[in-house]
Amino acid sequence: MNLLSYIIRRLLLMILVLFGVTFIVFGVMLLLPPGMRVAAFVKSEKITPDQMNAMIKQYGMDQPAPVQYVHWLENMLQGNFGYSSTASAPVLDAFKQYLPVTLELVLYTMPLMIIVGIVLGTIGAVRKDEPADHFTRVFAIVGYSLPTFWLGLLLLMLLYGLLGIFPPGLLSNKLTNVINSPGYHQYTGILTLDAILNWRWPIFLDALYHLFLPVVNLVIIQSATIVRLTRSSMLESLGQDYIRTATAKGVDRKTIIRRHARRNALLPVVTISGVLFATLMGGAVITETIFNRPGIGLWTARAAVLLDVPAVMFNALFLGVVFVVINLVVDLIYAYVDPRVRLT
Amino acid sequence: METEIMVEQPEAAAGHKGHRDMHPRLRELLFGLKRFISSPLSVIGLTIIVIFGLMALFAPIIEPPKTPNNPYMIPHTGWEMQPSPPSMTHPLGTLPQQYDILYGIVWGTRSAFVIGVAVVLANLIVGVFLGVLAGYFGGAFDEIIMRITDIFFAIPFLIMAMALVVVIGRGLGAIILVLVVLNWPQYTRIIRSEILIIRDREFVQAARASGASHLRIMFKHILPNTIYSVLILASLSVGATILNAAALSFLGLGSDLGYADWGQMVASARNWIVGPTGQPLAFWYLVFIPGFAIALFVLGWNLLGDAARDVFDPKQRRK
Numbered sequence: 001m002n003l004l005s006y007i008i009r010r011l012l013l014m015i016l017v018l019f020g021v022t023f024i025v026f027g028v029m030l031l032l033p034p035g036m037r038v039a040a041f042v043k044s045e046k047i048t049p050d051q052m053n054a055m056i057k058q059y060g061m062d063q064p065a066p067v068q069y070v071h072w073l074e075n076m077l078q079g080n081f082g083y084s085s086t087a088s089a090p091v092l093d094a095f096k097q098y099l100p101v102t103l104e105l106v107l108y109t110m111p112l113m114i115i116v117g118i119v120l121g122t123i124g125a126v127r128k129d130e131p132a133d134h135f136t137r138v139f140a141i142v143g144y145s146l147p148t149f150w151l152g153l154l155l156l157m158l159l160y161g162l163l164g165i166f167p168p169g170l171l172s173n174k175l176t177n178v179i180n181s182p183g184y185h186q187y188t189g190i191l192t193l194d195a196i197l198n199w200r201w202p203i204f205l206d207a208l209y210h211l212f213l214p215v216v217n218l219v220i221i222q223s224a225t226i227v228r229l230t231r232s233s234m235l236e237s238l239g240q241d242y243i244r245t246a247t248a249k250g251v252d253r254k255t256i257i258r259r260h261a262r263r264n265a266l267l268p269v270v271t272i273s274g275v276l277f278a279t280l281m282g283g284a285v286i287t288e289t290i291f292n293r294p295g296i297g298l299w300t301a302r303a304a305v306l307l308d309v310p311a312v313m314f315n316a317l318f319l320g321v322v323f324v325v326i327n328l329v330v331d332l333i334y335a336y337v338d339p340r341v342r343l344t
Numbered sequence: 345m346e347t348e349i350m351v352e353q354p355e356a357a358a359g360h361k362g363h364r365d366m367h368p369r370l371r372e373l374l375f376g377l378k379r380f381i382s383s384p385l386s387v388i389g390l391t392i393i394v395i396f397g398l399m400a401l402f403a404p405i406i407e408p409p410k411t412p413n414n415p416y417m418i419p420h421t422g423w424e425m426q427p428s429p430p431s432m433t434h435p436l437g438t439l440p441q442q443y444d445i446l447y448g449i450v451w452g453t454r455s456a457f458v459i460g461v462a463v464v465l466a467n468l469i470v471g472v473f474l475g476v477l478a479g480y481f482g483g484a485f486d487e488i489i490m491r492i493t494d495i496f497f498a499i500p501f502l503i504m505a506m507a508l509v510v511v512i513g514r515g516l517g518a519i520i521l522v523l524v525v526l527n528w529p530q531y532t533r534i535i536r537s538e539i540l541i542i543r544d545r546e547f548v549q550a551a552r553a554s555g556a557s558h559l560r561i562m563f564k565h566i567l568p569n570t571i572y573s574v575l576i577l578a579s580l581s582v583g584a585t586i587l588n589a590a591a592l593s594f595l596g597l598g599s600d601l602g603y604a605d606w607g608q609m610v611a612s613a614r615n616w617i618v619g620p621t622g623q624p625l626a627f628w629y630l631v632f633i634p635g636f637a638i639a640l641f642v643l644g645w646n647l648l649g650d651a652a653r654d655v656f657d658p659k660q661r662r663k
Contacts, residue, residue: 146639161618290614305596319500323498
């Protein structure tokens, strides 16, 4: 199969999977009584039971499921996602407000966890069974086993509680007033980026200061997967014939590790980057909750507890769609890099 | 594929004298056990799980329940919101509303075992069953099952779990149900790909030629040669399953305060992270102890899972 037909096949599959995601999210919602589902169309919080019943009729919540599904899908495509009671705003507006906070967290965590993971994994493989390897293995298995929320709570208790450093939240109060003042432009909502664009370095540093613990928390836990994967695939690739050939040719060890072994060893790491995104979003829910960062994760967590159905369902749908697209991109890159994949 | 080679050609495994007349599978098991015991990490993992297992088993003796009908309710000695530090009456301190932490830890072990083992077992059975059918018969059925797993893989796990718990109503039962519903596809995928590899091997053809039924071929000839990969996955998944359940509990989607579940106990610490002025670590026991129980339990399972992989995965063992 050539690359083009592979891409076409994957695109068709993606459409199928996207429909599947909407089926599942809708199917989950169908388990709710009509009154709770109609909340997706309510635009304000004040509503009487009579109005509610009228709305159930109006929006066809008493009709057969397939009809409702089509209707629901139409609404989604037109951007009618309903009203979020936890955010006291329409879902889409709330989403726009919360997204940058989560993006900022992911933006700093993702590169760091990949670098930490690959570096430690490489060290572990190259120095197999030496103390450095034992350290990386312990790091990985501990990172695997620690609950995200527990590590977060401990970090908060020890560093913020005991030492008074790295407070939770997004910014200190004083600077929160500054960014809300008229002279300050919030171009993206991403605090560190806006601070640079406004050329306000104290705000940049303060935002980083508040980002530190959440990022450390996520990196410790999330890089464990990459450490293990890099280590085992490095070990496999170091045992290959072409490595022996290169050694026999007299290529120095460093070049062999970096250019010959690691390039091939990183392929499996690329494949799981989609999965990493999903677990990172899960981690963001917990981390934002603990460190009191009002992003998508904290919003979804509060919405889930307070039965704010439109918000939860929108986020499940949104993250599902993002995840499908990321996986497609990853697979296409992979197929481009490694021609063997296209055959299967 | 390689598993099959090891099982069918026992001389590939270190054939010790005296073991030679044993059934190949038994010898394989013995060989695995030897490797298992020789690794200190696996022994540590096993020790942790055995200790927790004993604690779960003897929970009624260690901490006799005050309400025998519902032993999972932690007894409490008041309604005072502020947790009490460790003392003679409460060796590990109390949660808010004076729920005894020690009692919660001991009986929470049972909850943890139920969550980890029951969920993974259910995932394993459903996943393997569908995977075997899909891999063996192929065709439209295979295509449908695989697309369904694609869809399940497409939804970020924790978010979907939260959505489902919201719909069916929160509680530990709901969390367990959600994990059962969401987690089977990985088993299906792995066992299917293993089956595709050995489906047309000679020994399967031989079985088919000698008139064995589909059911017999699937579960007697193919499954035993592919099951190790999913067993390894299962043993590695127990820890992750417990972490996911605990995360959902922590977010407030689990049981109510006072139920013996570690995740719920950590959740009750959320408002007590930093103590009053002058004693920042006043509530350390509340934050530290239940979470430590989770971490230790998960660590035990992960070490066991690693050990299982090292023992059963022929790729690892040659090194």
